[in-house]
Amino acid sequence: MVLSIRSLLAVLLFWLGPAGSANAQQSTAGLPCQTCHPAQAGTFHRNPHQKLAVASGTQVTACEGCHVGSVRHGLAKTIEEKRAIRPRSFQGLDSRATLDACLTCHSKDLSRANIHRSEHTMAKVACTSCHSVHGAASSKSLLARKQSELCTGCHTQVRAQFNMPFKHRVNEGFMQCSDCHNPHGTNAPTWRMGGRPRLVDHAFGNEEACLKCHTDKRGPFVFEHAAVRVDGCETCHSPHGSTNPRLLRRPTVFTLCLECHNGAGNFGRTGDGISTQSASHNMTDPRYRNCTTCHLRIHGSNSDQRFLR
C-alpha cells in the first residue's frame, strides 16, 4: 500500500515536475556557499528566499542578498582571504541594522507599514528575534518556533492568562496571537482613546479585533451600548483569559454593571453620569443580581433602549 502511494506520488510529481529538473540542485543560487556551510544550505531549497532567487535568476534573495559580501568571500582563494572578507552576519547585528536589511525587500508588505513605530522596534526587538531564515519551524513566515511559543516567551503575563479556565483557544491551536495582533505595528486603535493597546490590529480595517470572529456583536444596532462602541470590549472583558466566565473582569456580572451604572460624576454619553438602575430593582433580592438575564442584548439592541430584547 505504502509502495503504491509512493509510486502514485512519484508519477504525479514527475508529471508536475519542474521543467529541466534533472539539474535542479545545480541551479541553487547559493551553491558555492553550501560547500562550507552545509547546515545552512541543507534545507534551503524549501526556503522562499531560495525559490525566488532561482526563479528570478538574481542573487538578491539568495546568500548575497542578506549576507552582503558572500560572493567575494566565496570567490576568495585562500582561507586567509576568506577570513579577511567577512560577509554580513546577523548574529549580534544591531536591531535597527537588522530591520534595515530585511526591509530592503520586505517593506513593500502592507502589514509592515508601521514597523518603525511598533512597540517591538522601540523595544529593540529585531526581525531575527522571531524569524529564522535558516532554522525556521515552518516555511510560512519563517518563524523560529510555533507562534504562541514565540510570543509568550517574552510576554509571560499573557502566557499566564492563557492558562486560566476561561481563555481564547490559543494553546489548543484554534487561534494564533496574530489573529488579533500585528507584531509589526498597527495604526492607532479606533476604540478607547486611540492610544493603547498598540499592537492590536483592526478587524475589517476599522473595527476592534474581537469583531473579526464575534460578528454578531459588530452591529450596527439602533441602540448601541455606548460603552462597547466608545471604549471597546475590554471595558468588561479580559481578552486573553480570565478566571471568570465569558472572560468577564468580575466573577459576577452585577458588580461589573454597577461599577459604571452609579450615576456619579460627568461620565457617559450624556455627560452627567451613567444612569443608576431603576428603583424597581431591589439588590438585596438575588434575582436582580443577574443583570443580563433581562438585559439580554447587552452589546446592542435593535428593539429596546434598555437592551431587554
Added chain:
Amino acid sequence: MLKVWLLPALAGVLAAQTPVTPTAESVGSPRGQDYGGYNILQSWETGYRSVDVTGDRGKYRSDVNYPSGLRLFGSSLVVNSKNGQGRLFDEVLLQTQGLANDPYQFATLRVQKNKLYRYDLLWRSNEYLNPSFAISNGLHLLDTVRRLQDQTLWLLPQSSVRFFLGYSRNTQSGAGLATTQLWDARGDEFPFATNIQREQNEYRIGGELASRRGYKLFWQRAWEYFKDDSGGAGEAHPGANPADRFNLTSLRRNEPYHGSTPSWRLNLLNERARVFYVNARYNYSAGRRAFTFDDSAIGSDRSNPARTRQLQFFGDARRPVSNANLTLAFTGVRRLTLTNHTGFHHTRMEGDGNYREINNASLDTELIHFQFLGIRALSNSTDALLQVGDRASVRAGYLISDRRVRSIESSGLPRGTPFARSHEQSNRLNAGQFGVRLRPAKPLSINLDTEVGRADRPFLPLSERNYHAFSGRAQWRQKSLTLGLQARTNYNTNSVSLWSHSSRNRYVGADASWSRGRRLSLDGSYAKIHTDTLTGLAYFAAGDLTSDRSYYLSNIHLATAGAHLTAGRADIALGFSRVQDTARPSAVSGSVTQPYQSFPLTYASPYARVSILFHSKVRWNFGLQSYHYTENLQPRFRGNFPVQNYDASTIFTSMLWSF
C-alpha cells in the same frame, strides 16, 4: 540545597497548558525525500483519545472539551520544487490539527508558484459550550460550533503590479438557552430555547501598484454580508421566581437580522526610502443592517390569568465609519529613529425602528425610535528611539488624543409629541512614555518602561484617568540557559466629586529554561497577578438608594514546569500547570456586592507523553493529561452558584508516520 531548589524551578515553560496532542516529535528525514523535481516532507499522526470526567461535565466542556474518539491529531505535508520552476506549483504546504471531531480543528493550505500566484487557505472550527452560571443563574447556555475560513489568492505576487481575491466566511450554529422578561417592568424571567444560526461572508478584491521610485498604492474593495436567522421558542414555565403569579404558557420569537457592509481601503506607502518613510491609509465602510422582531407570548400575570402579548418591530440601523492614518518615520540620523503617527476616526451610528405592540392589557401602541451616536477621535503620537553607545538605548514618546462623543436620543409617538435630547462631550488624553534598554553584558538585557497618562474627562468610571504604568524585564541568555524576570504595575485613579474608582494591577514573573543538547531540556515559570479595584456604587435596596463600595480582589498564582528527555529511541515529555486564585471574599455588613467580589479557585493540569521511534518513519506515542478544577468558595458566599468542580483524565495513543 540550592541545587535541589533550582531543578524544579528550571522545569517547564514548554508545559503551559498546551494539550498533550499532537506529538511534538518528528519522523522521517528532516531533509525530506526527492520525487521528480520536488522535495517532500510529510508526517501524519492518527490515534485514539479516551476521556473520563467526574464532576461537572458542563464545566469541563466549557474549559477543555476534548471528547473520546478516533482522530487525525495532526498532519503536515510540505512539497517544494527544488529549483523554483515547477510546472503548476513550487510549494504546497498543508497542516492540520484535530480533524475528525476534535473541538479545536484547523487546516492551513498554501499553494504557490513563484511569480505567478499564491493561494492561502485557513479553515478553523471551534466547538464551545458555556453554561454561564455567573451571568444568568444557569438560565443562559451556549452550545455552538463556530467555523471560520479565510482564502486569499494573489496573482503575480512578486510583481510590481499584483492583484488579489479574497473570501472569508464565519458561521456560528447550534443550540442556546436565553431568557425573556415578561410581562411588565416588575415581571418575571422565562427561559426559552434558541436555535442560533449566524453567517457572515466577506468578498474582497484589490491590488497593489508599485512605482520605480519606491511608492506603493494598495487598494481593496470589500463586501461583507451578515445574516442572523436565530429564533427561539419557549414552553410552559413558572419563571425564575416560581413564588410570583407570572407564568408563561408559550413563546415564539423570530428576529432575523440581515445586512451588508461595503468598504473601501486605500494605502499609500513608500518602500525604498532610507531616510523618510511614509504610510498613509484611508478606510471607509458603510454598515447597514435591516431587522424585524416578531415575538408572541401567552401566559398569565399578577392580575390577568390569560395574558397575551405580540411585539412587532422592524427598521434598520446604519453605521458609516471613516478612518485615516498617517505615519511618518525619519531614520536619517544614524542612531536616532523618529516617528509620528496621526489617527483619525469618525463613526456615525443611527437607526430607526417601528414598534407595534398588541396585548390584552392595554391598547395597541406604536412608537418610532431613533437614536444617534457619533464618535470622532483624533490622536497623534510621536516616538523617538535613540541608541546611546553600543549597550544602551532610550525611547521617549508622547500621545495626545482628542475625542468627541455626540448623541441624540429621539423618540416619537404618532399620537404624542416627539422629543429629542442632544448631548455632546469631549475627552482629551495626554500620555508620555519613557523607556530604557540596557545590555550591560552580552547575555544580559534589561528593559525598563513607564507611561503616565492624564485624561480630563474619561467616558466611563472604569476608564483610565490618572494612570501610570511601569514595566521592567531582565533576561539572561547564555548558550542553553535562559533566565527571565518580569514585573509590571498599572495604577489608575478615576475620581470625581463624592465618588472614586481606583485600580491596581501588579504582575511579577520569573521563568527559566535550560537544555543539554537535544537530549534534555527543562523549563519552569512562576507568575503572580494581583488585581484590586475599589469603586463607589449606588443602587436600590428595598426601595432606598444605597451607597456602597465595590472591592474586587484577585490574587492569581501560576506555576508551570516541564521537562523533555530523549533516551535512545524514546522521547519523554512531562509537564505541569497550576493556576490558583487565593483571594477570599469578605462579608461586609450591609454590602450586597462584597461577598461576590472574589472567586478563589484552583485549576491544574499535569501531562506526560512517551514517544518511541520504532523505525525512522514510524513513532508510537502514548500520553495522558488530566485537568482538575476546584472552586474554593465558602458556601456562605456561594449564593445561587452551583459547585462546578470536576476532574478529567484524557489518555491517548497514536502512531506518527511518514511514508
